[in-house]
Amino acid sequence: MAVQKPSLPKGTRDFGPLQMARRNFILDTIKDTFRLFGFQQIETPAMENLSTLTGKYGDEGDQLLFKILNSGDFIKDVKEEDIQGGSSKVLPKVAEKGLRYDLTVPFARYVVMNRNDISFPFKRFQIQPVWRADRPQRGRYREFYQCDADVVGTDSLVCELEILLMIKRVFGKLGITDYDIKINNRKILTGISEVIGEKGREGELCVAIDKLDKIGWEKVQEELTQRNFSPDSVLKLEPIISLSQNNADKLNFLKDFLKESETGLKGIAELEEVFDLLHKYGESEAHVDFDVVLARGLTYYTGAIFEVKVNNVTIGSVSGGGRYDNLTGVFGLDGVSGVGFSFGVDRLYDVMDELGIFPESNLEKTKALITHFDEKGFEYGLQILHKLRSAGIPSELFPETGKIKKQLTYADKKQIPFVIILGENEIQEGKVSLKNLNSGTQETVSIEKATEILINS
Amino acid sequence: MAVQKPSLPKGTRDFGPLQMARRNFILDTIKDTFRLFGFQQIETPAMENLSTLTGKYGDEGDQLLFKILNSGDFIKDVKEEDIQGGSSKVLPKVAEKGLRYDLTVPFARYVVMNRNDISFPFKRFQIQPVWRADRPQRGRYREFYQCDADVVGTDSLVCELEILLMIKRVFGKLGITDYDIKINNRKILTGISEVIGEKGREGELCVAIDKLDKIGWEKVQEELTQRNFSPDSVLKLEPIISLSQNNADKLNFLKDFLKESETGLKGIAELEEVFDLLHKYGESEAHVDFDVVLARGLTYYTGAIFEVKVNNVTIGSVSGGGRYDNLTGVFGLDGVSGVGFSFGVDRLYDVMDELGIFPESNLEKTKALITHFDEKGFEYGLQILHKLRSAGIPSELFPETGKIKKQLTYADKKQIPFVIILGENEIQEGKVSLKNLNSGTQETVSIEKATEILINS
Structure with a gap:
C-alpha cells in the first residue's frame, strides 16, 4: 500500500x-x-434527520449544514437526468441526515420528544461540538464546541438573575477580571423604535446600531438614512446613543424617554426587576451594564438580551444569550418559552491565552515521576508508585531502566513538577529523594513525608 | 410552515x-x-479525510464508514455516465470526508503529524464518540463512545501491568465485584500452532477457539477439521482447551507444552514477567486469569491480549485491548509499538444497570430545593440560596411563588433529596425548615446548621 x-x-x-x-x-x-x-446535562446525537435541521437557520444556514451520504448504495435512486437538476435536485435522494449545526434545535427536538417525562421548569445544559461548512479563517472553525444552558417552562425573571450569577461565577473562577456583562431587553428596543416614530422597525434599527462599536455613530446615522429612517427619527435617537451613566440613571432616563410606549416601559420594568433580584440575592451590580444598543441579531429574543465582552483583548465578545418565546413551535409544541445562555469556549480559550492567565500549575498533569538507575531501583520504584497512587497522587514510574537524562527529559517535556530519585542510599534507608524541578531543591525524606509534600503542593 | x-x-x-x-x-x-x-487526554475531529480512514478497517469497515457530502455544489464533477458506474464510481467525486470509525486510526494520524512534539513514551487517552453505519440492534448503535488508553514508544511490560491495575481500579470504584480480566499473549498462540504441527496457522486456529465459550469444544473440533487441521493437531490441542488451574500452574504446564517453540516460550516469559511486576507492585492476582484460548480477533496484536468479562450478566465482555507492533506504518512512520486498552462505556452502563449498582445518591444532582409560599418567603429564599451556593451546595430556588405542591412535585421528579421550607415563622426567626424527602424527617434549624447537614449528607 x-x-x-x-x-x-x-x-x-x-x-x-x-x-x-x-x-x-x-x-x-x-x-x-x-x-x-x-x-x-443532556446529550443529543451528532447526526440529526435533515428534516429536523433544514429551514431552521435560514437559507445560508441550510447551505452550511454538513450532510451525510446515505449508507449503502446511495446513488440507486438518482437518475441520469437528475444530474442536470444540480445538487439541490440530487440532495434529497442521497442524504437524509446532517450534522448538528447548533445545540438549540436538537434541544427543541429533545423537549418535544420527551415532553411527558420532563419536569418543568427544565434547566438543562449541553456541551458538545457542532459543525458548520463555513469558510475557515482565523478563529473560525468547521468543528467547535458549544456550551449552552437554558431554562424552559417558566417566565420567572429569577432565570435572568441566575444567568448573571453564573457568568460572574465562571469569569471569577477563570480569573478574568476586566469584563462587562451587557444586558438589554427586546421590549426596550421595540419601545425605542415606537417613540422615535418608526414603529415595527426595531429589526432594521438594531442591525444598524449593533455596529455602533465598530463603525461609530456617524456611519450608523448614514446607514439609518439609507434604510429610509427619517431625519427626525435619527435625531430622536441621538440621546440614546451616548448614554454613559450608571444603570439606575440610564433606567430612569429611559423610563422618561419611553413614557409613550407601553411595551418599552414593560421592558424597563423587567430589567429593573432583574437588578432588584440581584440586590436581594446580595450580589453587587459590578460588571453588569445596561446597554440600550445591545441587539445581538435579535432574530428570536423577546425579553432579556445578554452579551459578555472582555475588555482589552482582540476578540472581546465571548458569550451571549437571551429570552425567547417559542422554542418548539416549529415541531408542533407551542408555549415553551425560556431563556438561554451560551459560553464561547474557543473564544474564552483565546482570551485566557492572550491574557496569559491559565493556572498552569493547577492543570491536570502527572505530579511525580519516579526515576531509577537500575533493576533494584526499578523494583523499589514500583512500591513507591503504589503508595503514591493509593494516596491519589497522579504519578508515573519511568517504564525503562537506563539513562537518567532520558528520564529527566521526559519529566521536563511533560511538565511534571517533581522527580523522585531512587539510588543506592535511598533504597537502603527506605527513603526517597524528592526533587522540585521548578525550584531545583532536593531533599531526602521518608515515603510518608514525600507523599505529604506532593499532596500539599 | x-x-x-x-x-x-x-x-x-x-x-x-x-x-x-x-x-x-x-x-x-x-x-x-x-x-x-x-x-x-487528547481529542481529534469528528471528521477525517476519507484517505485517512479508507482501507484501515477492511472492506466491511469501508462500507460502514459514514461519508460526508462535499459542501457547496457537490454534484458538479459528476457526469451523467458516472451514474451507471454506481455508488463506488460517484463516491470519490461527492465526498472527501468521513466520520471517525474508531479512535485508533485518528490516534495514529495524530502521532504521525505531531511526532516532533510528542515526548515518548506517550501515554494518551481519548474519550469521544465514533460512528458506524451498522444495522442497529439491541445494544448496537450507530453512534457510541469509545474510551481508549494507549502507551506508545516503549516495549516495557510495565505498560501491561498498568493496564491490569487500571482495570482493577475502575471496576473497584464502579462497584463491579464479580469479573475476570482475561490475559493471553499472541506469541503463546503462535507457539501452540507450531507445536501442534500447524505452524503459521494461528489466525485460523484462533477464529475457531475464540468460539469455545459459545459453541463448545466439540463444535470447535468440527470447525478445525473443516479448516483442514489434521486429526493429530486437533488431538494435541485437547489438553490446552480444558486447562483450569491457577495462573502459575497453567504457565508451568504451557512452559512444558511449548518447550519446542522459541516464540511460545517468549510469550510465556512475557506473561510471567507481567505477573511478577504485579507482585512487586504489591497487588494480588485476584480477578486476573491467564486464558490460553483468548484471541480477540488477533488482527494486529503481537504480545499481550486483554479482555474483561463480567460474570452473571447478559453481555459479559465489556473491555479489551492488547499490544501491537506498528501503529503508524500505514502513515509512513515505522517502529511505533505500543499497548492499548478500551473501556466499553455503553456495555459498562448496561452491566451496572442490570446489576442495579449505580450509586444513585452520589450522582450529580441538585441537593436542596428552596420552596416558599409568598413574596416574602421568595425574597428570604434568595438570601438562603446565596448562602448554600457559596458553600458549594448545588441548590435551587423554585422560580415561581405559588402552590407548594407544584414545588414538591418538582423536587420529587428531579430526585432532589432535601427541601427547604420558608414559612412565616422561619422568616421571623431567621431559620429554615429542612425536610429530608427520603426519610420524611423535618427539622427547623439555623441556616448554618442546614448548610452543615447538606454538606455532610
Whole structure:
C-alpha cells in the first residue's frame, strides 16, 4: 500500500495534552457552575434527520449544514437526468441526515420528544461540538464546541438573575477580571423604535446600531438614512446613543424617554426587576451594564438580551444569550418559552491565552515521576508508585531502566513538577529523594513525608 | 410552515439527565484513573479525510464508514455516465470526508503529524464518540463512545501491568465485584500452532477457539477439521482447551507444552514477567486469569491480549485491548509499538444497570430545593440560596411563588433529596425548615446548621 502523508480536514483541529488540560479547566469550571445552579446535562446525537435541521437557520444556514451520504448504495435512486437538476435536485435522494449545526434545535427536538417525562421548569445544559461548512479563517472553525444552558417552562425573571450569577461565577473562577456583562431587553428596543416614530422597525434599527462599536455613530446615522429612517427619527435617537451613566440613571432616563410606549416601559420594568433580584440575592451590580444598543441579531429574543465582552483583548465578545418565546413551535409544541445562555469556549480559550492567565500549575498533569538507575531501583520504584497512587497522587514510574537524562527529559517535556530519585542510599534507608524541578531543591525524606509534600503542593 | 413530528436517526440516542449523570459517573471514574496513571487526554475531529480512514478497517469497515457530502455544489464533477458506474464510481467525486470509525486510526494520524512534539513514551487517552453505519440492534448503535488508553514508544511490560491495575481500579470504584480480566499473549498462540504441527496457522486456529465459550469444544473440533487441521493437531490441542488451574500452574504446564517453540516460550516469559511486576507492585492476582484460548480477533496484536468479562450478566465482555507492533506504518512512520486498552462505556452502563449498582445518591444532582409560599418567603429564599451556593451546595430556588405542591412535585421528579421550607415563622426567626424527602424527617434549624447537614449528607 502506498504510504500516505496524513492531514486534517480544513477547518478542523486536534487538541493535544496541554490544550486539552486548558480546555478542561474552562469546561470544568462551567460545568461545576451549571450544576451548582441546578442545571442537568443532556446529550443529543451528532447526526440529526435533515428534516429536523433544514429551514431552521435560514437559507445560508441550510447551505452550511454538513450532510451525510446515505449508507449503502446511495446513488440507486438518482437518475441520469437528475444530474442536470444540480445538487439541490440530487440532495434529497442521497442524504437524509446532517450534522448538528447548533445545540438549540436538537434541544427543541429533545423537549418535544420527551415532553411527558420532563419536569418543568427544565434547566438543562449541553456541551458538545457542532459543525458548520463555513469558510475557515482565523478563529473560525468547521468543528467547535458549544456550551449552552437554558431554562424552559417558566417566565420567572429569577432565570435572568441566575444567568448573571453564573457568568460572574465562571469569569471569577477563570480569573478574568476586566469584563462587562451587557444586558438589554427586546421590549426596550421595540419601545425605542415606537417613540422615535418608526414603529415595527426595531429589526432594521438594531442591525444598524449593533455596529455602533465598530463603525461609530456617524456611519450608523448614514446607514439609518439609507434604510429610509427619517431625519427626525435619527435625531430622536441621538440621546440614546451616548448614554454613559450608571444603570439606575440610564433606567430612569429611559423610563422618561419611553413614557409613550407601553411595551418599552414593560421592558424597563423587567430589567429593573432583574437588578432588584440581584440586590436581594446580595450580589453587587459590578460588571453588569445596561446597554440600550445591545441587539445581538435579535432574530428570536423577546425579553432579556445578554452579551459578555472582555475588555482589552482582540476578540472581546465571548458569550451571549437571551429570552425567547417559542422554542418548539416549529415541531408542533407551542408555549415553551425560556431563556438561554451560551459560553464561547474557543473564544474564552483565546482570551485566557492572550491574557496569559491559565493556572498552569493547577492543570491536570502527572505530579511525580519516579526515576531509577537500575533493576533494584526499578523494583523499589514500583512500591513507591503504589503508595503514591493509593494516596491519589497522579504519578508515573519511568517504564525503562537506563539513562537518567532520558528520564529527566521526559519529566521536563511533560511538565511534571517533581522527580523522585531512587539510588543506592535511598533504597537502603527506605527513603526517597524528592526533587522540585521548578525550584531545583532536593531533599531526602521518608515515603510518608514525600507523599505529604506532593499532596500539599 | 408545516409542523413536523421530529424523530431521531436510526441507531442514535438522546441521553437525558439521569442517563447522563450515570454515564458521567462511569466516565469520571475512568478519567480519574487514567490521570492517576499519568495518561494525558487528547481529542481529534469528528471528521477525517476519507484517505485517512479508507482501507484501515477492511472492506466491511469501508462500507460502514459514514461519508460526508462535499459542501457547496457537490454534484458538479459528476457526469451523467458516472451514474451507471454506481455508488463506488460517484463516491470519490461527492465526498472527501468521513466520520471517525474508531479512535485508533485518528490516534495514529495524530502521532504521525505531531511526532516532533510528542515526548515518548506517550501515554494518551481519548474519550469521544465514533460512528458506524451498522444495522442497529439491541445494544448496537450507530453512534457510541469509545474510551481508549494507549502507551506508545516503549516495549516495557510495565505498560501491561498498568493496564491490569487500571482495570482493577475502575471496576473497584464502579462497584463491579464479580469479573475476570482475561490475559493471553499472541506469541503463546503462535507457539501452540507450531507445536501442534500447524505452524503459521494461528489466525485460523484462533477464529475457531475464540468460539469455545459459545459453541463448545466439540463444535470447535468440527470447525478445525473443516479448516483442514489434521486429526493429530486437533488431538494435541485437547489438553490446552480444558486447562483450569491457577495462573502459575497453567504457565508451568504451557512452559512444558511449548518447550519446542522459541516464540511460545517468549510469550510465556512475557506473561510471567507481567505477573511478577504485579507482585512487586504489591497487588494480588485476584480477578486476573491467564486464558490460553483468548484471541480477540488477533488482527494486529503481537504480545499481550486483554479482555474483561463480567460474570452473571447478559453481555459479559465489556473491555479489551492488547499490544501491537506498528501503529503508524500505514502513515509512513515505522517502529511505533505500543499497548492499548478500551473501556466499553455503553456495555459498562448496561452491566451496572442490570446489576442495579449505580450509586444513585452520589450522582450529580441538585441537593436542596428552596420552596416558599409568598413574596416574602421568595425574597428570604434568595438570601438562603446565596448562602448554600457559596458553600458549594448545588441548590435551587423554585422560580415561581405559588402552590407548594407544584414545588414538591418538582423536587420529587428531579430526585432532589432535601427541601427547604420558608414559612412565616422561619422568616421571623431567621431559620429554615429542612425536610429530608427520603426519610420524611423535618427539622427547623439555623441556616448554618442546614448548610452543615447538606454538606455532610
